[in-house]
Amino acid sequence: MQTALPTPMLAGLSPAQFMRRHWQKKPLLVRQAFAGVTPPASLKDLAALAARDGVESRLVTAFDGEWKLKQGPIARLPAMSKPGWTLLVQGLDQHLAEARALLDRFRFVPDARLDDLMLSIASDGGGVGPHFDSYDVFLIQLAGRRRWRIGAQRDAVLRDDVPLKIIANFAPEEEFVLDAGDMLYLPPGWAHDGIAVGPGCVTGSVGFRASTAEGLAAELLPRLFDDLDETGKLYADPRQEASIEPARVPVALLDFARRAVEAAVQRPQALERALGEALTEPKAQVWFEPGEPLPPGQGAALDRRSRMLYDEAHVFLNGESFRAGGRDAALMRRLADNRTLNAAEVARLSADARELLDQWTEDGWMQPLTA
Ligand code: SIN
Numbered sequence: 302m303q304t305a306l307p308t309p310m311l312a313g314l315s316p317a318q319f320m321r322r323h324w325q326k327k328p329l330l331v332r333q334a335f336a337g338v339t340p341p342a343s344l345k346d347l348a349a350l351a352a353r354d355g356v357e358s359r360l361v362t363a364f365d366g367e368w369k370l371k372q373g374p375i376a377r378l379p380a381m382s383k384p385g386w387t388l389l390v391q392g393l394d395q396h397l398a399e400a401r402a403l404l405d406r407f408r409f410v411p412d413a414r415l416d417d418l419m420l421s422i423a424s425d426g427g428g429v430g431p432h433f434d435s436y437d438v439f440l441i442q443l444a445g446r447r448r449w450r451i452g453a454q455r456d457a458v459l460r461d462d463v464p465l466k467i468i469a470n471f472a473p474e475e476e477f478v479l480d481a482g483d484m485l486y487l488p489p490g491w492a493h494d495g496i497a498v499g500p501g502c503v504t505g506s507v508g509f510r511a512s513t514a515e516g517l518a519a520e521l522l523p524r525l526f527d528d529l530d531e532t533g534k535l536y537a538d539p540r541q542e543a544s545i546e547p548a549r550v551p552v553a554l555l556d557f558a559r560r561a562v563e564a565a566v567q568r569p570q571a572l573e574r575a576l577g578e579a580l581t582e583p584k585a586q587v588w589f590e591p592g593e594p595l596p597p598g599q600g601a602a603l604d605r606r607s608r609m610l611y612d613e614a615h616v617f618l619n620g621e622s623f624r625a626g627g628r629d630a631a632l633m634r635r636l637a638d639n640r641t642l643n644a645a646e647v648a649r650l651s652a653d654a655r656e657l658l659d660q661w662t663e664d665g666w667m668q669p670l671t672a
């Protein structure tokens with residue numbers, strides 16, 4: 302991606318300027334960020350997705366002023382002519398190639414931070430109420446119109462009488478009506494309320510992910526220990542004295558435990574490996590369709606559901622890590638960044654790396670590149 306080139310998608314800023322000036326700092330309204338855009342899914346497609354098990358969806362209604370939330374699968378939607386409802390479908394990028402392509406436009410943010418594309422479709426007046434999110438979001442108007450009111454509210458209090466996180470003391474500072482193709486970026490914590498103006502309002506939300514330090518540690522620690530080689534060395538206490546407090550934890554045992562944990566964490570590449578594997582772990586509802594080994598002479602593309610990252614010593618794919626060096630590493634990094642390798646690039650892989658590619662296409666993590 303050309304990070305220094307100004308783009309209409311970011312109101313004439315380059316991705317580099319956007320990241321410096323706006324990312325995690327202040328909102329940006331972009332008129333016609335995606336001129337001529339059409340939604341990656343119709344109302345019928347979205348309704349069908351929302352009815353499926355394993356697709357995360359929610360129906361929010363505010364009929365007669367009463368907020369209600371129904372978690373998916375949603376068997377039946379209200380009529381589009383009935384005002385005050387909105388359907389939200391998460392993870393569209395896993396289901397539709399067009400949605401994945403839209404999400405890919407935001408890869409000037411590292412893949413490790415990019416989460417998914419959510420689509421909402423609303424009847425007139427539909428919305429989820431004034432709220433704030435803990436993550437950055439790009440809100441793309443894909444069809445119809447939506448009025449957004451936003452504010453940098455720091456004293457938000459949530460209502461306790463509704464099944465949604467709705468701000469009781471919402472104090473918007475700015476208001477914009479977004480038409481199809483317009484986009485609004487909001488940093489984490491900004492209060493916002495988007496209300497559909499007319500029926501058939503489709504909004505895409507590019508969502509990001511971030512962990513708390515504790516959450517990340519809890520995720521990484523078990524992984525750090527799952528490839529430990531047993532030394533077979535048992536705790537020994539030849540200097541243990543006769544105890545008058547038999548229930549007390551021996552200090553030497555605590556020291557032994559501390560050294561064991563520190564040694565496991567400090568092993569070369571252990572944290573790097575655990576982090577890469579954790580970051581590429583597919584989401585719970587993701588499954589891959591098994592395929593055939595890659596036919597000779599063909600390029601290959603990552604499946605839209607595959608998560609691939611790399612660091613100095615590894616490539617990571619769908620929760621697994623592979624050591625890579627030299628030309629193979631360079632080609633695998635290209636695959637991760639471009640999400641494709643052409644036939645000439647595939648031909649330059651070593652026999653071992655080529656075998657891995659066959660395994661990955663058999664697992665459905667990649668597919669032959671179609672023209
Ligand atoms: C929506 O698309 O209706 C809600 C998205 C959001 O406010 O985060």
Ligand code: CO
Pocket residue numbers: 432433434438493
């Ligand atoms: Co929001």
